[in-house]
Amino acid sequence: MLRGFYTAASGMMANQRMQETLSNNMSNANTPGYKADQGTMRAFPELLIEQMGSESIPVSRGLNVPVRGHVGSLNTGVYMQEAIPSFAQGDIRETGVGTDFALIQGTVPDESGSIFFNVQNEAGEERYTRNGNFTVDGEGFLTTNQGYYVLDDTGNPINTGGMEFDLSSNGTLEVDGQEIPLGLSYSPEAGSMVKEGNDLFQAAENGEPVENARENEAVEFNVRQNFLEQSNVDANRTMTEMMNTYRSFEMNQRVLKAYDQSMQKTVTEIGRIR
């Protein structure tokens, strides 16, 4: 069988998946705190191609003994291995809305480290987000866009009573003279955070555990009220990558067609009786 036939098909599938990733980034170019995914391609594991044949042994019964010889290795295509979120800081935009918080990352001890707000999902589990587009619900709790509770340093929902509160740059809410530190987490290996949708990240089970950002002195951060961190999607770059992906898809399609044409020749021309 023509091996390259499926190689070209895998190239098309990988490029299609890449396009999906890019398109999702583009969709979220206006989502506060969104972290762009970067797709990486990888060759399928190498296969060792073996030659198959047989040798006949000149005995009276005519035995055939199979023999094998190595031909070499071959990759049978490509797949999209990872979509790695880029944790680069997004731009900061002033909104003037008191419930908009922007988390600005200062220096952190690990190159791949990142800081998050702690929130609670509907199942009561702790999740992490960079989207500080918060609001106050009917009972006075500070919640996210989706109504998930924003947690304080001890893991409890924050009751602000109303809209009258101030946030200091170290992330402490002042409500009625009471000081409530916002729950902030630091992940030394942010790449191991799993995107869950609704702007949430989950700490991977076998990845580096997240730690309290306030307890690590080497972690510097700054929280600003009335500001929002914008998405870190670069529309120019995404568009360029989209064009690139499209052309790569097209090239694989050409290869596939070329294979199809050779097969057509095999089927229709070789061995034709005139």
Place this chain on the structure above:
Amino acid sequence: MNRSMIQSAVTMGQLQSKLDLIGNNLSNSETTGYKSRSADFSSLLFQQIDNQSHEHAQVGRTTPEGVRIGAGARLGHTNLDYRQGSLQNTGRDLDVALLGDNHLFQLRVETETGPETQFTRAGNFYLNPIDNGQVLLTNSNGHPVIGEDGENIVLEEGFQGISIDQDGSILVKRGDGQAVEGELSVTEAVRPRMLEAIGDNRFRIPDGINPDGIMEDLPRGDIEMKNKTLEASNVDVSKQMTDMLMAQRAYQFNAKSISTGDQMMGLVNQLRS
């Protein structure tokens, strides 16, 4: 269907809603007491795709197993911006502007389920005659304005002048004397995000929501208003225009993504000609 096309189509629908919101703000840039609205995006759910079943073949990964691909973006909650609009002197006796943030006048509105208290920032009031030689203070739609005692404000006809004091007292001039014949009631929205805008510049507490703690009565001394003045809309036209440009560009980008997806499907289609 191609997943990238679904993502973009969903997002375009949401961007359209954002444009609707901006359009409504711009239409109300001259509406008395209008509070501008804003909405930000939020990412939609992510789908995990297991792309490689051989774990040992994935050396050097930096992220957990599988690939996660999102489903586009949607609008999150809508924010009402309760900030003070600019004040406009009208010289009209029955125009008042509230100066405190989140302060609202109360109106009694007849609904299908009986009378209901609704709230407004628009302080352009009118006097409507009722049968027995009295006049009723109403807003521009004819809904009675609620006074300090929780009742409608009714005045006897035949006065020479009327004005509203800065603490909401209605001063009526009859002959040589001047007397306070009514007081406007002002409440403060403690959790203004819970209020539902119902058009005509009015807000109400949504059904099924416990009204406790959402609105709070203001003590007389905390009320501050300015008479012969109206509060203009707080829509910032230049911000709305910028948002509109941004939404339009985002719309274009998503449309481009759909057409790229379509071209890719076209290429697949040409595989067998």
